[in-house]
Amino acid sequence: MDIRPEHDAAGHRFVLYADGDSAVISEYFDIDRRRNFFRTVTLGQYRGRGLAAVLTEYALDDTRRKGLSVVPSCWFVREFIETNAAAYGDLLTSAEPHV
Template structure:
């Protein structure tokens, strides 16, 4: 199983693929240096493999590298940040 994650900036989302097939995505709005992650989806046949966590980690790492802040309105992203302790807490936009 080959897993790849891509940033589709034209559509404001990160995508995760398994063997070249779309398995999930995380959508965001970006404005004034802030990415608001509002929707994360793992397609039903790919659930239970940790793909949403891998996708979210990649998206947050990319956001950090670009010096952007985060508003996690998506419950999965919000819970992922909370579970990661201090790793991503610095990204939260007040």
């Protein structure tokens, strides 16, 4: 399978293409130097192949390059960061400022 992750900045999403088809989409919004990932969707026929993890890694690497922190509202992104804390734990922030 030929896979290709892309950043669709205008659409505020990352897309992973598998054999030319849109297989995984991760949506976000940016505010105050934070990127909030709020939804990751894998189309049915592509589930269980680790493609969401490939796209999440790509998206988090892009986020780091841009100097942004991450608010993982999406459960998948949150669990990915927790599982890979050594590589991505430093990107975490909270959605609300601490008082």
